[in-house]
Amino acid sequence: xxxxxxxxxxxxxxxAEIVTWKVKxxxxxxxxxVVVEIETAKSLVxxxxxxxxxxxxxxxxxxxxxxxxxxIIAIGAPAEATGEAPESPASDxxxxxxxxxxxxxxxxxxxxxSLVGRNKADRGPTRxxxxxxxxxxGERTARADVHDLYNQNATDQHAKVEHIVSAVLGDAEHQxxxxxxxxxxxxxxxxxxxxxxxxxxxxxxLAKPPVRKLAKDLGVDLRSLEPTGPDGTxxxxxxxxxxxxxxxxxxxxxxxxxxxxxxxxxxxxREPIKGVRKMMASAMTDSAFSAPHVTEWMTIDATATLDLxxxxxxxREFKGVKVSPLLVFARAVLLAMRRTPMINSTxxxxxxxxxxxxxxxxxxxxxxxxxxxxxxxxxxxxxxxVELARAIEELTATARxxxxxxxxxxxxxxxxxxxxxxxxxxxxxxxxxGESAILCMGAIxxxxxxxxxxxxxxxxxxIALSFDHRHIDGATGSQFLADVAGIISDPATALLx
Amino acid sequence: xxxxxxxxxxxxxxxxGPRQEDGxxxxxxxxxxxxxxxHHPEFDMDFSADQLRGFYRDMVLVxxxxxxxxxxxxxxxxxxxxxxxxxxxxxIGAGRAARPQDFVFPTYREHGVAxxxxxxxxxxxxxxxxxxxGDWDPSEYNFSLYTIVxxxxxxxxxxxxxxxxxxxxxxxxxxxxxxxxxxxxxxxASSQGDVNESFIFAxxxxxxxxxxxxxxxxxxxxxxxxxxxxxxxxxxxxxGFPGLRVDGNDVLATYAVTQAxxxxxxxxxxxxxxxxxxxxxxxxxxxxxPTRYRVSDDVERWKLKDPIARxxxxxxxxxxxxxxxxxxxxxxxxxxxxxxxxxxxxMPDPKPLDxxxxxxSETTPELVAQRDGFAAYLATFEGAH
Numbered sequence: 001x002x003x004x005x006x007x008x009x010x011x012x013x014x015x016a017e018i019v020t021w022k023v024k025x026x027x028x029x030x031x032x033x034v035v036v037e038i039e040t041a042k043s044l045v046x047x048x049x050x051x052x053x054x055x056x057x058x059x060x061x062x063x064x065x066x067x068x069x070x071x072i073i074a075i076g077a078p079a080e081a082t083g084e085a086p087e088s089p090a091s092d093x094x095x096x097x098x099x100x101x102x103x104x105x106x107x108x109x110x111x112x113x114s115l116v117g118r119n120k121a122d123r124g125p126t127r128x129x130x131x132x133x134x135x136x137x138g139e140r141t142a143r144a145d146v147h148d149l150y151n152q153n154a155t156d157q158h159a160k161v162e163h164i165v166s167a168v169l170g171d172a173e174h175q176x177x178x179x180x181x182x183x184x185x186x187x188x189x190x191x192x193x194x195x196x197x198x199x200x201x202x203x204x205x206l207a208k209p210p211v212r213k214l215a216k217d218l219g220v221d222l223r224s225l226e227p228t229g230p231d232g233t234x235x236x237x238x239x240x241x242x243x244x245x246x247x248x249x250x251x252x253x254x255x256x257x258x259x260x261x262x263x264x265x266x267x268x269x270r271e272p273i274k275g276v277r278k279m280m281a282s283a284m285t286d287s288a289f290s291a292p293h294v295t296e297w298m299t300i301d302a303t304a305t306l307d308l309x310x311x312x313x314x315x316r317e318f319k320g321v322k323v324s325p326l327l328v329f330a331r332a333v334l335l336a337m338r339r340t341p342m343i344n345s346t347x348x349x350x351x352x353x354x355x356x357x358x359x360x361x362x363x364x365x366x367x368x369x370x371x372x373x374x375x376x377x378x379x380x381x382x383x384x385x386v387e388l389a390r391a392i393e394e395l396t397a398t399a400r401x402x403x404x405x406x407x408x409x410x411x412x413x414x415x416x417x418x419x420x421x422x423x424x425x426x427x428x429x430x431x432x433x434g435e436s437a438i439l440c441m442g443a444i445x446x447x448x449x450x451x452x453x454x455x456x457x458x459x460x461x462x463i464a465l466s467f468d469h470r471h472i473d474g475a476t477g478s479q480f481l482a483d484v485a486g487i488i489s490d491p492a493t494a495l496l497x
Numbered sequence: 498x499x500x501x502x503x504x505x506x507x508x509x510x511x512x513x514g515p516r517q518e519d520g521x522x523x524x525x526x527x528x529x530x531x532x533x534x535x536h537h538p539e540f541d542m543d544f545s546a547d548q549l550r551g552f553y554r555d556m557v558l559v560x561x562x563x564x565x566x567x568x569x570x571x572x573x574x575x576x577x578x579x580x581x582x583x584x585x586x587x588x589i590g591a592g593r594a595a596r597p598q599d600f601v602f603p604t605y606r607e608h609g610v611a612x613x614x615x616x617x618x619x620x621x622x623x624x625x626x627x628x629x630x631g632d633w634d635p636s637e638y639n640f641s642l643y644t645i646v647x648x649x650x651x652x653x654x655x656x657x658x659x660x661x662x663x664x665x666x667x668x669x670x671x672x673x674x675x676x677x678x679x680x681x682x683x684x685x686a687s688s689q690g691d692v693n694e695s696f697i698f699a700x701x702x703x704x705x706x707x708x709x710x711x712x713x714x715x716x717x718x719x720x721x722x723x724x725x726x727x728x729x730x731x732x733x734x735x736x737g738f739p740g741l742r743v744d745g746n747d748v749l750a751t752y753a754v755t756q757a758x759x760x761x762x763x764x765x766x767x768x769x770x771x772x773x774x775x776x777x778x779x780x781x782x783x784x785x786x787p788t789r790y791r792v793s794d795d796v797e798r799w800k801l802k803d804p805i806a807r808x809x810x811x812x813x814x815x816x817x818x819x820x821x822x823x824x825x826x827x828x829x830x831x832x833x834x835x836x837x838x839x840x841x842x843x844m845p846d847p848k849p850l851d852x853x854x855x856x857x858s859e860t861t862p863e864l865v866a867q868r869d870g871f872a873a874y875l876a877t878f879e880g881a882h
Contacts, residue, residue, distance in 0.1 A: 006573075007572060007574075009570070011577055047571050047572075050573075401792065
């Protein structure tokens, strides 16, 4: 009876933890079918079976750490199936084979369809559409031809090639899927910046990369945890504990499927207030009840801004740079602050002072797979428009990939939150802790608008400004909001600042 | 031509244009990612159906070797494996362009080139399994040993090419006799002193060497943007020889360009730098985890440029290969996988004394004494032989 000995999948690793078995006793496996996911000090790795046949014994339980060379699974010869039937067939073979190849090096390849990607047929056709690529129209047509050809004439060989590619590259899809599901719902108001009160760079949590990945997947902020691992590292158990149920998908508040997430017959689901959620709650409460908020609204005609965006896109300097209304809003905010610098300040309770900043670290609230984060563009006031565009693009891309560093979120001085992307008109934003004001962008939609004495369709939006009424009076707040609105309605007025 | 900030010197963007995501206008391509033939004014070629099927078969089998070896590492049968996934066209195109009399210097990832030189893939596995030192006879295949030291082989290659000049096998006009050297390296190695020195020597001596750089965009975790401010192929001009950028995922263009550069070298016209623009779809090695440093978007984009898929589309669309061909090839690939698995596990462990036979071609008296002393020591153990 061949036994699979735990290999050294890195160079000189001595042990690994069995994370998840992908097969169970009684399952038939082919050579190079993925049987188990293990975690080493370096990464999460999936192991392909060296043997074909029936799984006769799982020799190491999930969660156990064993030395390299330990037999972990016994696999019988294909014909060796005994009369003793397995208790039940795999609950859902496809579900079993949904493989997170987060490490492209993780898995080997194998005997055609027996390789991972068994469920490729399900996801294949939609895979490429999920991430639209920047292509010329003609190119896309050509690609469509290619796909048709694939679909009609896919030979076994071709399927293998595709399987191999998709298996080895599976991470891309996985991440794309994750990124495609905004976890912050429509109530996407900015969270606090967890590190705002600490000096940048102070916050360095020690955790192995697989644990970091787990934390990211489960939406747990490593910095919120009490490390119990060796040498003060955050362990897998710490993360799982913080996430509530080990290995389960923790539903995100307001996220898709929230209402349906309860077990049948259960009228309520209790979820622990931990991790990102706990920190967001504390920051929101702190800000909302320490700073008396005033929110003002304005509905404006943003047609000229959309025209400007379209014109900027055509310019050579902006080639390859993302230009959006957010960019114009960011610039408008930076300019408007020149007339009302108090907007860009901090209430220093301890010192009994108001600190007016002569620089702007402009925060952009971003919905990410791990929750809401507010990274900021450092010294945004000193950037040219194209530099600002690049900085915002980079910052939001980093946030969406879940790679935002604590330093990126620290020391913000003003925040813009764009709930318009969720199709919402506007909201009453809560000031990011440590700041004094926040601007909320609503959806820009065509609506009837009165120009002169005519009703004409215009691109209309509502913007909202919340400010700290302890030190910003109504006149200052209104002036700022009106200045921003002025630039959005007529970007030429930017020359006035 | 000055910097916006008022400094001196040329503005790189003005000289070389903005950074190009897709290889830029100088990218030589004969087969588009969609599998359409492109005609190039300088490097266009006619390919027979046999030749095209041959390229396809090479790439499929080489990918199979790579995938199987990766699995063998996960089975605990190999210590490590350097994956070539995504670079099949660059390697087959270059490998097939070399003639038997040419001499090839590989890195440690040239499994496809090794295949073209007729090296049994099991010999590669022996190195990565740690049962030998990758000690095939280079003169048997005109294929040097795998070189782990980054870029070192380019110096060996240039020296070898200078030797060819002295042997009088360059520029004689006899196609059976004239030879050149094909030196492989990667974008990461382009930052090494060795590579730059070999460029200088090759230029100074007009050595018959083709520097073939597979720019797979990643030096382990370091992106190419941090290695070079200008497209790599442009660097050749500074050394005084031509540089070309070819679509490294296009086997036809890679073949055409490499064989033209090799012919130029054989004719005595000196070195060429060929930058094969490609992408490392897998990890640096089985010990690496690229999700920690690169963006899935890029991988997704390059997936659409797969070197095998585009040739398959071309073959099918033009009726150059039938279903039987693909079925037979699938079977051949499966059999190759089986052979590699079984062959790998059957490799004998090396004997302690073997190392003494592998150092010098003629053993020195001192080494003989050391060997005998070690043998006597081993004999003191019970059951030793």
